[in-house]
Amino acid sequence: MTKNKTNLILDELKKVIRGKDDIIEKVFMAMLAKGHILIEDIPGVGKTTLALALSRAMTGEFKRLQFTPDVVPSDIVGFNMYRKESGSFDYIEGAVFANIFLADEINRTSAKTQSALLEVMEEGQATVDGKTHTLKKPFTVIATQNPAGGAGTQLLPQAQMDRFIIRVSMGYPDFDSQMELLRDRQTVNPLDNVTAVAGADDIIKMQEDTEAVYTSDEILRYITLLTGATRNNPMIMLGISPRGAIALNRMAKASAYLAGRDYVVPADIRSVFTEVCAHRLILNAKARIAETEANEILMDILNSTPEE
16 A cells, blocks of 8 residues: 555656656655755755645645744754743744754755754754654655855755765756646646645655665675775765765665565665765865766766676
């Protein structure tokens, strides 16, 4: 039953996002892998729309916070409020207490506020004044950001980037997809036609089934070779961490699950390798001088690393 619901969810997303099936599937795979998603691109290509469509395709709780310079950590994780009538403090939940939390334009707020998400994203909990509060399940952060260097933006710290299981870019639609997009929006907003086809319990079951997908030692070796190659590449100063290798395995399991398999094959690794790894790399001066992009280096590693 849950397998059929995956197709239903994807169909709902495709009502809104045209010509980006690969991106839609990878964002959904990240949720199945219990990961968090960073969507980075220029304004107007559908970053927020994709997040909203995903939230409407399921019945779980959705919250959105527009990250601006005046947003503070307590807006995210909550705070304790003193009640004069009772003489006690009551905890007021922050915006992250939802099944899907949209951190819109995350790189427009301060580093202090960004760091409030570190514990939330890694451990599924928020600690306020020494007391830990557990978040809802399932829990996914979808963050959007404009490319670094835009006015009023600042880079996310590397520890924050490493918390995202994937980073994707929407890109411009092709000619036919933009024609469809324009037709769709002549009189209505396609978001209004998205129907909730799965509940929180359905997503949790899908995540459990994804986690149960089998990864053989041969595939684990392939992951280790690929991630190890990033640590010894002459163009890379900081390669893929063990957390990144685990993320690659989790996303590969989600790829296999979506394909209807209960085991991972090398094609699953290849299909998600750049989205999982590119944002985790720090390139050195040699790469910057040569104007070499992280994706190019990763594709070279992928092409030069044997599967067996």
